[in-house]
Amino acid sequence: MYNFDFEQPGSVEDAVAALKEEDALALSGGQTLIPSMKQRLNAPSKLVSLTGIEALKGVCQNGDTLSVGAATTHATVAADGGAYAALAALAGGIGDPAVRNRGTLGGSLANNDPAACYPSAVLASGATVVTNAREIAADDFFDGMFATALDEGEIITSVNFPIPEKASYQKFEQPASRFALTGVFVAKYADGVRVAVTGASEEGVMRWAEAEAALSADFSPEAVDGLTVAADGLISDLHGTPEYRANLIKVLTKRAVAAA
Amino acid sequence: MTEVKMTVNGRAVSGDAEGRTLLSTFLRETLGMTGTHVGCDTSQCGACVVHVNGNAVKSCTMFAHEAAGAEVATIEGQAAPDGTLNKIQQAFQDYHGLQCGFCTPGMVMSAAALLKENPQPTEAEVRDYLEGNICRCTGYHNIVRAIMAASGQEVPAVAAE
Missing domain, CATH: 3.30.465.10 (Uridine Diphospho-n-acetylenolpyruvylglucosamine Reductase; domain 3)
Structure with missing residues (x-):
């Protein structure tokens, strides 16, 4: 890893000031940033640690x-x-x-x-x-x-x-990285249900609008039975095809509703 | 390089560290405490687990300067000053919880963190807690048995037996 200056301010104001330097980056827990710096994917001139700010x-x-x-x-x-x-x-x-x-x-x-x-x-x-x-x-x-x-x-x-009335997160774990191969968070509020999907889309986290509408009308796993998720735009890698992830979204949504 | 001070196994220590100096590097190279092992250097294997202010962390994924002022506990501080093993270490010996021994410092430190948090874990809880510690000798069954024994519980006959 390339070297950098380390700063640990005690207040948000000091941290904001310290981050004004070009190529300065904020460091929180570092569990992603430090490995990426080891690979030289990131090479900040300065790291501003935020974990000293109570x-x-x-x-x-x-x-x-x-x-x-x-x-x-x-x-x-x-x-x-x-x-x-x-x-x-x-x-x-x-x-x-x-x-x-x-x-x-x-x-x-x-x-x-x-x-x-x-x-x-x-x-x-x-x-x-x-x-x-x-x-x-x-x-x-x-x-x-x-x-x-x-x-x-x-x-x-x-x-x-x-805080929702009911909620559940269901993750299909990629066992080596422990990230979500696909994960679905379902939350039921008085004014409707929201469904968010991670690990599946090439655009990052996304909502599944059709499932939200179906679950807002009927909060049961069967409510999404008739829905299908298009594989277009879903991630393809050695762990799963877009079609596999599309299926996981539906399966995990049903599991989340059942567990909520 | 700037000076960083911390307490390691109850002893006040200090040394010079660059920004990029990892806690594992500081322990091993600056302080000469090579009990903490670095297996993968990519946060996967857990051989480098130490406690910082009582919490198990991967010392290869934390900068030495982040531990400034902290209480750090390593494998070197687990046995009594006269060399008597603590109950976790003794159980690893009694139940053959190590083969090559490379992962053992991290396994023992993770086990110590688990038993502090959950003094009577189930076998499933032990296995779950050790998710971030890899043993390439595939000695998991005996490691789990050792931790169950160290917690004062009946040692299970594990599935593979």
């Missing part, structure tokens, strides 16, 4: 919203996120225990890996991504594979999840 950590319930600090680890969300049980279960299934002790919600979202788990929860929950500068609706945040609405140097500070 204001970015913790899980807190405000009425029917669960607010999670961006630098909260997966392990902490799994342990303290019980008010939104499906979210806590998702966090407890990411990677392995040692990865969950470092990886963070904000890091996962800012990276927007097309097979990451968290983007599906944020999109299915219609959550709000809060940054140092603004609030971004989930539907506006994800912008294709590894791309988001974040500007240069903009830092996610927290995410506000409306």
Whole structure:
């Protein structure tokens, strides 16, 4: 890995200032960034560590919203996120225990890996991504594979999840990487059902509108029986064809509804 | 290079580290504590697991500067000062939980983290918790049995027997 300057500011303001340098990057848990730097896919001149900022950590319930600090680890969300049980279960299934002790919600979202788990929860929950500068609706945040609405140097500070009536995340795990070969998050709210799919589309996390309509009318696994998912635009790799992933989306949606 | 200070196995230590110096590199090369092994260097194998402020982490996927001021625990701190093995280490010996031994430091540190969190895990919970620790001697059954024994529970007859 190429060398870089390391900074660990204690406040969001100091972190924003430190990120103004050209080629500076924010470092959260580093569970993706450090391996990619070892491969020289990333070579920042400076890393600004966010995990020393206490204001970015913790899980807190405000009425029917669960607010999670961006630098909260997966392990902490799994342990303290019980008010939104499906979210806590998702966090407890990411990677392995040692990865969950470092990886963070904000890091996962800012990276927007097309097979990451968290983007599906944020999109299915219609959550709000809060940054140092603004609030971004989930539907506006994800912008294709590894791309988001974040500007240069903009830092996610927290995410506000409306707590659903029922929800479940079902992941078909790629056992070597422990990422989702395909994963589906189903969340039922008073005003309708949202279904988000990760690991399947070449555009990254996506909603499945037909299933949302069917499940909003009838929240049962059978409600999606008549639907089919087009394989166009789905990921093809050695682990699965687009057709295989299309089938997984439907199977996992049914499992999620049954488990919710 | 700038100085980084931390506590390792209860001892205050310091050394110079570049930004890119991994915690595993700092432990092994700067401090000379080679008990922590680096197997894959890609976050897959778990041989490098240490505890940072009580949490199991992969020391190959954390920078030394990120551990500044932290309490780090490594395999070297597991046995008593007179060399008496702790109960997890002893159980690994008793149940033949190691063959070549390369993965053992990470296995023992992961097991210690598990038993702190869950003192009486089921066999399934042990296997689930060790998801990030790979043993290339394929010694998982005896590792699981050793951890069950270290938790003071009956040691299961595992499926392959």
